[in-house]
Amino acid sequence: MRFAELSPFPLISAYLRREFLRSFFLCLSLFLGIALLVDFFDRLNEFVKYAAPASTILRYFLFKAPLLLTQAAPAAALTGALLSLGLLSRHQEILALKTCGLSPWQIARPLLLSASVLSAGVWGWNEAVVPYSFHKSRYINTVEIKKKPFKGLFNERGFWYHGEQVFYHVEHFDSHTNTLLGLTIYTLDDHFQVHSLIEASQAYWQGGW
Missing domain, CATH: 2.60.40 (Immunoglobulin-like)
Structure with a gap:
């Protein structure tokens, strides 16, 4: 069964889903950027102390990013939902949808279904990607930066x-x-x-x- 068939208003559902995903990925990118900046400045003295090359630092954060993405995803989903609904309400689109006969549940359902799919994706990401990437980042930090056995x-x-x-x-x-x-x-x-x-x-x- 296609996603659109779950709603009597497939075009509206697709629009609401698109607005939510746009807000979600915007918030996720913002949260990830903040987390990377905080981690960078937190470790800056360490990088200077061990004279870590820029390429090694970049590789460290590339492998650290999947873990930070997993940690930021729940907050990004919540913030994205609130942001998308807030923008729809600000432009009177929520009122227009209610006028067309949509109930609050029909408006919220595309967002909830999208959030469920994202949750499954984050779970798979956390199981398949994060363990390797996280410990690769630890390896880079311990062996390549600090020159210690791992x-x-x-x-x-x-x-x-x-x-x-x-x-x-x-x-x-x-x-x-x-x-x-x-x-x-x-x-x-x-x-x-x-x-x-x-x-x-x-x-x-x-x-x-």
Whole structure:
């Protein structure tokens, strides 16, 4: 079923959807730019201290951007919805739509459906792109900028370990049974792109994992 068929006013639905998406991407670009600027000035002394090349700094922020996009998307969706509705109301378009017989639900439905699609897209982006790009940015910051060895990283989502052309992510380690829980293995090719992905609910130590 096509999106337009969900509404008796397909042209109006398409217009409302377009206005929402325009506001969403405008807000997303604005929030991303602000986040990058804040991160840049927060790390400026560090870049100067380690004499980081401009190309390395640029690569760091390129790989950091997917995470910032994910973090900014919910606020951008909310702000975009409010902005698009505000502009429609300012130009009396909301009143015109009500005069044509559209209920508040029919006006809001294209925005809600678009937001649902965006949420699914952000979820897929967060699962497929962010883990690799985030830890690539950490690798650049640790190894290429600070000139330090890069191995593992603990955070609130578990433990990351960087081996030879491979990333390991473990959600939890049970020291009593030597068991890894929620293991994900990202194998990289020579161009540092994800070549394969292996997931296991558990891994046991029996002379090796």
